[in-house]
Amino acid sequence: MENVAEYSEASELGRVSAVPLSHISVEVGHFLMQDLVNGVDRIQRQFRRIVPLLDAFTRSAQAEFGGRARISTCFLVDDYFRPDTDPGVILDKLLGTAAECGLRIDYLAREAGCADVPEVVRDGIVRTPSIALAEMVRHRIVAEPDQGANGRRPPTAESGWLCNGKRATDQEPGAALHPVQEYRPPEEFGRRGHSIFLDVEMWDHPNPDADVPKWSCPYLAAIWQLLRLGMLRYEGRPPVEPQVWNRQRWPDRWEDLPSVMQLNANAKPFAAYRSLSILPMRYVGIEHAVRVILDHIQLDHEVVEQVVARGRAEDITVSRRVAERLEHHLLAGS
Template sequence: MNDATVYSEATEQVQVAGVELAHLSIETGHFYMKNLTNGDDATIRAHFKRVAKLVDLYTEAAKADFGESARVSTCFLIDDYFGPNTDPTEILTKVLDIANDCELRIDYLAREAGCWETPLYVDGHLTGQQIKLAEMVASWLVAEPVQPTTGRRPPDVESGWLCNGRRSSEHDSDQAMQVPEYRHPKELGSREHSIFLDVELWNKQIGKDGEENTRWSCPFLASIWQLLRLGMVRYEGRAVVEPVPRAASWPKSWWEMPSVVQLNPKAAPFAAYQALSILPQSYLNIEHAVRTILDHIVIDQEVLDKTIKRGADERIVIPREVGQRLSHVFVDEVVKRLPAAEHAILPTPS
């Protein structure tokens, strides 16, 4: 990026706060906004019915690992960054009503736009300050050191692209008028064969006001989402996201809603030692990109050390690589067709 702003924890000046951690955070699904607005309630219902059973299964597994008092929280991420002009009341009422019908517990609701910018709370009170969260995390990116290269392509942190190896273009000769020999891309650290991935983190778009704006990609925002769930992000030493209890009514716009809303007052903490995401199959490529991005993000060492020590106090070994604290279940779309009479009472997709 061209923004010269450098973000850091400045741990020599600011004490880094710890955060309460559950043993396991379960993401109960994620849908593109178009899935939530096109009347396809039957697909959402089928997903939630499966997820409800899986939440029970993984909760019991957590109790087997950590004891009957294991702390397990659930969450759901709303796609408001790519669908900001929708009605929060309509969307959230639909999601929570279907979840309730399927006996799926959702402890926390989160906004994807909150991974871009989030309001800063201190002791439960709004400060009026917005944290440019995506810019901050982007400054933590460190690309793979690939040598030699021709210099024809700008560094990843400027181009908005990040890969897990050497691109084929980086083999091109820098000799003028010489036809380069094609060489395939290469994954760094690969075993027998490469699985090369090149991820777009952001691009630049011209807004209605003529100003150039950064448009963050779904994989990059999802990477920040996972870091928040693992309690790995601080701003000036403070935890970035503080769950806010649900208000009596939903706001008229997404931007008026806190980044994380706590629906269940008795819920275990939002952040956790481990994060499990139960997602539709279509998100497999997104999460592959997320793992690549996380492998290139440098986490503040004091934040990491505090988490490792907190785990050690509970006799839990926490790996230093954040990607090793993530798990995924990708749910297939095989559905048993209901009898005609029973099917007729379900909402008909438009």
């Protein structure tokens, strides 16, 4: 018999509330806003490739979790870097093409909602306040200490750069005074034989007069993954809860839309034990950066243990390392 403990709204650990969990959250493609502004040919090609893949992954999940496997689908719209577009035009085109291709999208999310969560008001009551989500997660980033560092590299909290290793110049005092030195390659922390070195920019300040960072695509994508895995809390509650969208007309501004909209009334929960992202191959670098960022975010211990315990109650092994709960299928030629 199916265990329904995952639908509990009260935390087993008492301090943090639980969120409903599917077995797998499937991200059904992604486009840059410029792809969505242009014609529908590229959208159709990608969606038509994804439909049979979604069927195959659904059968795989049913083989793993049983015939009643909970699978939800989602799509993230790139409105953070192009807020100047018309939501009605973009979303009618996107969802209309998905319907024509037979692709089910249960939840529609905004990338800007991974940066700042708008206030939610229902029945004249503020249900959840506005939340500076990217800033909140920023304070949970813990860079790995580099023993012997000489201070030449600014700390992550100051620079916005996160590294999975070290460069020789980070440990050589006065290296600039000795230009003729033997080259020493960078070194990945915890490498297995050889290094795969990556330096990720998570934010910058393009406007020096404003104390508002510009968040990078990999950083927002990392927050997107944490939301899909149900791993974030604000004052004990999830910072983003899907809002049922049943209005006939889209607003004129992206910021007037919820961070996550539930389009399918019968959808399984938005968050899940695992995430699967079906993405164009060009996002492989971003997804590598996402995994590095996730490995350096200190999550609430109670939330982690809560999800692990809930998985155990369903005979599902849930890794405490959140990056191990991500899966990807990359589409060549997209």
